Amino acid sequence: MESKIDRSLLGAVDMFRGLDESALDDVLRAAHRRRIRRGETVFRQGDPAQAFFVLVDGRLKVAQTTAEGQQVVVRFIGPREMFGCVAVAGGTSYPGTATAISDSFAIGWSQATTQNLMRRHPQIALNALGTVGSRLQEAHSRVRELSTERVEQRIAHALLRLAEQAGKRVAAGVEIEFPLSRQDVAEVTGTTLHTVSRTLRHWQQDGVVAVGRQRVTIRDPDALLRIAEEPAEAAS
């Protein structure tokens, strides 16, 4: 797995796009490597923001815990995505906890190193800005959805987004290729696992999705999109 970590991998990461080979080598030399087993965390909410990371392989979720212990999933991270952005953006502590959903492998750079790299190669800073900017837009989309949509629509949107990000074409449709419990979906959409369970079941009966234990396959993306967009009608 480690052999994959070379210039070609790095060049495919948004953060390091457009760098020449010597710059990529520079970045690579400064990186430290880290393997994370399923269930382990890379950093925890409140920890000092020491480093930012790029996931090489595997899958993570970043979640915030409220004072009352409720979890909110900030984001799922897949290969070639960065996480721990705060450390790049100059934050002092991580706002969430990054946990591995599957066995994973990441490379990271300390905050100081990152600052140096960005000064040496301004393109990296511009790339980072672009990435953080698009994360900001996504976050605003979620705010909009949470503010204006009913639960069913939010679940539909969430599944479509997950399929986009981590969908694998299979015979039955598009399968989300990592273990995703009802609880997880609830934490992404701001609802309860019960409501997610009921909703998914209905959709399964309508042939829109196929669900299993920690498994969701979208059979009819168009129908799901219609549900996500639907102004105000009924179902089943």
Next chain:
Amino acid sequence: MESKIDRSLLGAVDMFRGLDESALDDVLRAAHRRRIRRGETVFRQGDPAQAFFVLVDGRLKVAQTTAEGQQVVVRFIGPREMFGCVAVAGGTSYPGTATAISDSFAIGWSQATTQNLMRRHPQIALNALGTVGSRLQEAHSRVRELSTERVEQRIAHALLRLAEQAGKRVAAGVEIEFPLSRQDVAEVTGTTLHTVSRTLRHWQQDGVVAVGRQRVTIRDPDALLRIAEEPAEAAS
């Protein structure tokens, strides 16, 4: 008003912090000026992201409109804050509409100019990254609030945030110093103006706030904070 636009003003803006005088002059030369009258817009949702701006004076709100015509307030902008960040971050079109709440004055830089400035003065890119990063954290806070809190708590949080951002000490407490309708508060918190009206009225009876037409004064910030944080009890 225009006389205020000089290096000292620019140096007080997060985006341009830490630049030397010649760099500030460089930035200043590239700026274009723009006055916006109450009710006018600087840019509209979907417009090509041509420029980013710093508000010199006045107050704006940035809002997204959904397909069904509902509005969601993304953010209120006060003096020395940047807006139209997308244009810095490399986005192609504005995700929201910026409207002046009071007569305002802004300075702006085209996307190309911004890119040039950031390459000439990497510190600007780092500053921008910091700003966008903290916006991202704020957005995640809102997602968390919308996902886990009841309406009353969200309204409390929103008012506290607004007081922080645009609060003026007055005899009666802390007044939010721009016209803020019930509808506005509803669009920030993802509820309806009716619920906001009822909630504010209750709080007024309890002496927590004083409300008027498009006017909110927080009389007892501690009580409001308690409501915002309250795990699960009743009131009135």
Next chain:
DNA sequence: CGTGTTATTGATAGATCTCAAAGATGGTGG
């Protein structure tokens, strides 16, 4: 086969939205 996790399901309660109407408020123009 236990055992712990994850998922399903039914009944009920409550928080909010919706619908509807009436009351304030402040600005404007005659």
Next chain:
DNA sequence: CCACCATCTTTGAGATCTATCAATAACACG
């Protein structure tokens, strides 16, 4: 200076969505 108008706000009643509470069921794993 006053009447009028457009906005903004308040308030009530009823409808609904969704959370909560409480079990049971299905599944995976050692």
